[in-house]
Amino acid sequence: xxxxxxxxxxxxxxxxxxxxxxxxxxxxxxxxxxxxxxxxxxxxxxxxxxxxxxxxxxxxxxxxxxxxxxxxxxxxxxxxxxxxxxxxxxxxxxxxxxxxxxxxxxxxxxxxxxxxxxxxxxxxxxxxxxxxxxxxxxxxxxxxxxxxxxxxxxxxxxxxxxxxxxxxxxxxxxxxxxxxxxxxxxxxxxxxxxxxxxxxxxxxxxxxxxxxxxxxxxxxxxxxxxxxxxxxxxxxxxxxxxxxxxxxxxxxxxxxxxxxxxxxxxxxxxxxxxxxxxxxxxxxxxxxxxxxxxxxxxxxxxxxxxxxxxxxxxxxxxxxxxxxxxxxxxxxxxxxxxxxxxxxxxxxxxxxxxxxxxxxxxxxxxxxxxxxxxxxxxxxxxxxxxxxxxxxxxxxxxxxxxxxxxxxxxxxxxxxxxxxxxxxxxxxxxxxxxxxxxxxxxxxxxxxxxxxxxxxxxxxxxxxxxxxxxxxxxxxxxxxxxxxxxxxxxxxxxxxxxxxxxxxxxxxxxxxxxxxxxxxxxxxxxxxxxxxxxxxxxxxxxxxxxxxxxxxxxxxxxxxxxxx
Amino acid sequence: xxxxxxxxxxxxxxxxxxxxxxxxxxxxxxxxxxxxxxxxxxxxxxxxxxxxxxxxxxxxxxxxxxxxxxxxxxxxxxxxxxxxxxxxxxxxxxxxxxxxxxxxxxxxxxxxxxxxxxxxxxxxxxxxxxxxxxxxxxxxxxxxxxxxxxxxxxxxxxxxxxxxxxxxxxxxxxxxxxxxxxxxxxxxxxxxxxxxxxxxxxxxxxxxxxxxxxxxxxxxxxxxxxxxxxxxxxxx
Numbered sequence: 001x002x003x004x005x006x007x008x009x010x011x012x013x014x015x016x017x018x019x020x021x022x023x024x025x026x027x028x029x030x031x032x033x034x035x036x037x038x039x040x041x042x043x044x045x046x047x048x049x050x051x052x053x054x055x056x057x058x059x060x061x062x063x064x065x066x067x068x069x070x071x072x073x074x075x076x077x078x079x080x081x082x083x084x085x086x087x088x089x090x091x092x093x094x095x096x097x098x099x100x101x102x103x104x105x106x107x108x109x110x111x112x113x114x115x116x117x118x119x120x121x122x123x124x125x126x127x128x129x130x131x132x133x134x135x136x137x138x139x140x141x142x143x144x145x146x147x148x149x150x151x152x153x154x155x156x157x158x159x160x161x162x163x164x165x166x167x168x169x170x171x172x173x174x175x176x177x178x179x180x181x182x183x184x185x186x187x188x189x190x191x192x193x194x195x196x197x198x199x200x201x202x203x204x205x206x207x208x209x210x211x212x213x214x215x216x217x218x219x220x221x222x223x224x225x226x227x228x229x230x231x232x233x234x235x236x237x238x239x240x241x242x243x244x245x246x247x248x249x250x251x252x253x254x255x256x257x258x259x260x261x262x263x264x265x266x267x268x269x270x271x272x273x274x275x276x277x278x279x280x281x282x283x284x285x286x287x288x289x290x291x292x293x294x295x296x297x298x299x300x301x302x303x304x305x306x307x308x309x310x311x312x313x314x315x316x317x318x319x320x321x322x323x324x325x326x327x328x329x330x331x332x333x334x335x336x337x338x339x340x341x342x343x344x345x346x347x348x349x350x351x352x353x354x355x356x357x358x359x360x361x362x363x364x365x366x367x368x369x370x371x372x373x374x375x376x377x378x379x380x381x382x383x384x385x386x387x388x389x390x391x392x393x394x395x396x397x398x399x400x401x402x403x404x405x406x407x408x409x410x411x412x413x414x415x416x417x418x419x420x421x422x423x424x425x426x427x428x429x430x431x432x433x434x435x436x437x438x439x440x441x442x443x444x445x446x447x448x449x450x451x452x453x454x455x456x457x458x459x460x461x462x463x464x465x466x467x468x469x470x471x472x473x474x475x476x477x478x479x480x481x482x483x484x485x486x487x488x489x490x491x492x493x494x495x496x497x498x499x500x501x502x503x504x505x506x507x508x509x510x511x512x513x514x515x516x517x518x519x520x521x522x523x524x525x526x527x528x529x530x531x532x533x534x535x536x537x538x539x540x541x542x543x544x545x546x547x548x549x550x551x552x553x554x555x556x557x558x559x560x561x562x563x564x
Numbered sequence: 565x566x567x568x569x570x571x572x573x574x575x576x577x578x579x580x581x582x583x584x585x586x587x588x589x590x591x592x593x594x595x596x597x598x599x600x601x602x603x604x605x606x607x608x609x610x611x612x613x614x615x616x617x618x619x620x621x622x623x624x625x626x627x628x629x630x631x632x633x634x635x636x637x638x639x640x641x642x643x644x645x646x647x648x649x650x651x652x653x654x655x656x657x658x659x660x661x662x663x664x665x666x667x668x669x670x671x672x673x674x675x676x677x678x679x680x681x682x683x684x685x686x687x688x689x690x691x692x693x694x695x696x697x698x699x700x701x702x703x704x705x706x707x708x709x710x711x712x713x714x715x716x717x718x719x720x721x722x723x724x725x726x727x728x729x730x731x732x733x734x735x736x737x738x739x740x741x742x743x744x745x746x747x748x749x750x751x752x753x754x755x756x757x758x759x760x761x762x763x764x765x766x767x768x769x770x771x772x773x774x775x776x777x778x779x780x781x782x783x784x785x786x787x788x789x790x791x792x793x794x795x796x797x798x799x800x
Contacts, residue, residue, distance in 0.1 A: 017636075017646060018649030020645065025675060025676055025678050029676040036668055037661070039663070119659070121658075121660055121664075124658025124659050125672055126676075128653070129677060130649035132645070292642070299659075302659070331587075
C-alpha cells in the first residue's frame, strides 16, 4: 500500500467527527509523552539543580557580609528602633505601593509571557492535536502560582524580621501578620496576569494605562516617603486600607505594630476569599488561552531566554517589544523636508516622526527628567552624604531621560542594513541621530530647572541643560557598542571576593552613562548647592570637553561596527 | 468575488465576506470561498498578496476582521477539538521536541488520534516521504527540506478531512515536488479537501480544480487553473 492509498483509507476515519467521550486520547497522549521524555526531564532537573546551587552559592558569598554586619549590629545592641517609627507610619502607603508594583509587573509580564507559557514543541505538536487543552495548559498555571509563592514567602519573612529588629512586634506575631499578604498578593498577581494573557481587551488596557499607573506608583512612593517622615494623610490611608487586597493585607501588619486596625479579621477574610475566587477563576481561564497567543509567547520566551543567556539585552528588549504588539490605529504623518536643506534634515525628520508615532517615549523622558531634578534637589536639601547620592541618582535619571529619546539611533544599529539609504557614513549618520534627543533633552532640562530658578537658583537653568550633550553622545555610544563582549566576563582571574569579570563586563556595557555620570558628578558636586556663574561656566566647559571626547569615541565605535 | 470548487450541497469550508485588516493595512479584501470534500483550491500570488492570511483564517488560526469563516457549517477555530481532529495544517516550521526522534514525533500524532496499526503506517509514511533513513534522527540534524517532509508526514499520518498547505513546495527538490503533486491528487481522490497556497504554476495546474489569484489582498482572477494562468500570463 502506498502512502496515497493509505491516506485514502485513513481520511475516512473522521467522517463521523470527533466526540470527546469516545475519541479523547489526552491522558494516553500525555502519558506517552511523559514516558518518552523521562530522560529529558531528568536532565532538565539536573540543570535546574545546578542553577539553583549556583544562585544559592552567589547569595551566600555576596550576602554573607551584609548578614554578618547586620547580625553583629544586633549583637552589639545597635538600635534599629528609630527606623521602626517611620516603618509603621508608612505601612498603609507601603502596602498600597507594593501591591501596585506587583500588579503592574504581573500585568506587563503577561503581555509577552504570563502564567501559562507552553514550550514551542508542545504548541506545535501537542496542541495541534485534538487533546483537552486544560490538561496541557492548567499544570503550567499551577506551576506559576507555586513559583510566585516563593518570593512572596521570602518577602513576608524579610518584612517580619524588619518588624522584629525594629522592635515593633515579636517574630511569631510579625510572621503571622505578614503571612496573609505574603501568600495572597503574589497569587492575586498571577491571577491578574492570567486575565491579561487570556483576554485581548485586558492586554490593550494594560498597554494604554501602564504610563498613568507608573505615575500613580511614583505618587504612592512619595506618599510612603512622606508618611515615613511623619506627614500622614489619615483619610487617604483609611481609603487605602479598605480599597483593595493591598490594604486588606496591610491591616494585620498595622495591628501587629500596635496601630489601629479594628477591622483586620474582616480584612483578612476578604483577602483570602478574593484570592481564592481569583485563583479559581484564573485556573478555569488557563485552559482558554488561544493557541495563537501561546504560539507567539512560546517563540518570544525562547528568544528572550536565549539572548538573555548570551547577555544580548537589546535583542531581548526587541523581542519583548515585538511581542507587545506593533503600531495600531492611524499612523501619524509628518511632511518630509524638501529642497537643498532637506537632505541634511532627513535624519531629524525620521527621528521626529519616530517620536510622534511613539509619544510615550517623550512622556518617559519627561518623567525621568522630573525624577532627575527631584533626586538632585532632594539630595541638596538633605545635605551631608546624601547630597552626592542624590546628585548621582539625578544624573542617572537624566541619562535615562535622554536615552529614552535616542531610540532611533539604537534602531539604526540593530541592523546596519537599514542605513543603506543614507548618503552619509555611519559615523555621521549616528551623530545626526543625536540632534532630536539633544534639542528635546535641553528643553526638558530647562523645564525641570524652572522650579529651582523660581526658588532663587537661576544658574540651575544652565547647569541642568549642560548635562544633556554628554548624555546624548553617551547614549549614541551605547547604540554603537556592538555585539555583547561576553569574553569580558572571564577576564581578571580570581580574587578573594570572586572574579571581577562580571564587573568588567558591566563597565563595558554601561561605559557611556558610567563615564558621563561620574565626570559630571565630580564637576557638579560643589555646585549643586547655591550654584554661581563661575560654577555654571566651569560645568559648561567640562561638559563640552566630555562631549567632544565621547563624540570621538562614537565615531570610532561606528567605524568598528561596520568592520564586524 | 466568489471562489468555489464545484459547490455540491453543504461546503466543508465556507468563507463569507471574509476580510482581514492589520492596523491600517488591509491584508485581505472581502472575499467568498467555498471548498467541498474531494476538491482542491489553489491560492496563487506574490509574497504579501494575502495567501497565508486567507489560509490562517480558513484553518481557524486567525479571526477575520469582517465576515464569517465556517468549517462544516460551524465557525472555524483552531482551539476547537473538532477542528483539530479534522483539519491538518502544513504551515511554517514548528519547533520540535529536541529529544524526540523523527519517528517519535509521528508516533505522538498517532497516539493523540488513536490511529490503528500505527507502526506500519508510520513506516510507510516515512518511506514515502524519504525519511526512513532519518527515522531515528533528532530533528536538529534534519535539513530544511527534510524538516518540510516531516511536517508533511505529520499531516499525513493522522486522519483528516481538510488539508491546508502553505507553500509546501518550498525547500523541496524537483523530484520531491513531483511526489508532492501526486500525493495531493491522491488526497483529493480519497475525499480530502485541499486548500493550497503556492508559487508554483505547475503544482496548481496539476492538483487544483479551482484557482484564486491574489494581489494586495484582492482577488484579481479566478477559475480553472489553466484559464487563470493564461489570463495572468497575458497581463502586462
